[in-house]
Amino acid sequence: MAQLYFYYSAMNAGKSTSLLQSSYNYRERGMNTFVLTAAIDDRAGVGKVASRIGIETDAYAFDSNDNLSEIINKRHSREHQHCILIDEAQFLSKQQVKQLTYVVDCLDIPVLCYGIKTDFQGELFPGSHYLLAWSDKLIELKTICHCGRKANMILRLDSEGKPVREGEQVEIGGNDTYESVCRKHFRPYFWD
Template sequence: MAKLYFYYSAMNAGKSTILLQSAHNYQERGMAVMLFTAAIDDRYEIGQIASRIGINAEANLFTKESDLWSLIKDQHQTSPLSCILIDEAQFLTKEQVYALSDVVDTLKIPVLAFGIRTDFQGELFAGSKALLAWSDKLIELKTVCHCGSKAIMVIRVDEQGKPVKEGAQVEIGGNDRYLSVCRKHFKEAVR
């Protein structure tokens, strides 16, 4: 039975690596998959899901305006799909997550969404909030804080490495702008 899965974590937990491995597993068995990533994330090559360990794959881009239901349904009618994989799922809208649940419930295609749960201020992203509410299965991927504890939060830092406490929810960046930390170190950073 198809399900909607949400794999969530702080940054640097290997979300993209696991997504790419999952896609490879389907494709190696001759099954078609459809990959999506957020158009807003331009850290790597556009239209690519890339892992820091050096693997990547082409992906469809989504924006807040993308009609995921129609894109997936049309592709599925042309060539039956076995799985949908979404990277940077925190950037999905509530409506897009609802559409992905329709893909699962109506088209019977499993959807694996990978994303960050909270922003640098400890607030849920819209896509993550909807996925936490509507997913059939939640899977936490773990990474560690500099102290060795489990990192569950993300802090944004400036060019000097100092924590940033205010600003837009979305600012694309990697290890140069964000650090994964435990709750204790998150609270210390935002005080």
């Protein structure tokens, strides 16, 4: 029976690497995978999922208006899909997460979502909120803070490398813009 999985973490925990490895494992067995990623994150190029370790694949770039169950169903009717993999899942809408539950429950295709749990202010992203609520399996991928503890929070940095407290929830960036930290090192900026 298919299930909806949510692999979540702070930044730099290897989410994209894990997604690419999962897709490779299916394809190595002669199975079809359909990889999707949020169009808003074009750091590797539109329609690309890339890992910091240098591997990448083409992907369908979705935006918040796309009906994912329709897109997946059309592809599935042309070529049987054995697994759906979604990178940057924090950018899914509530409706899109519902659509993914349809893919799992009605099309019987496993869906593996990979994303960040919280933003730079410690608030859940909409996609993460509903994936945490509705997924069959939750898997935390771990990364570490500069102190060696598990990093479960994210700081957004200004151009001088100092943490910022305010701003839009979404600002696309990498290591020059964000730092994964433990709660102890997040606390002084938002909770003390």
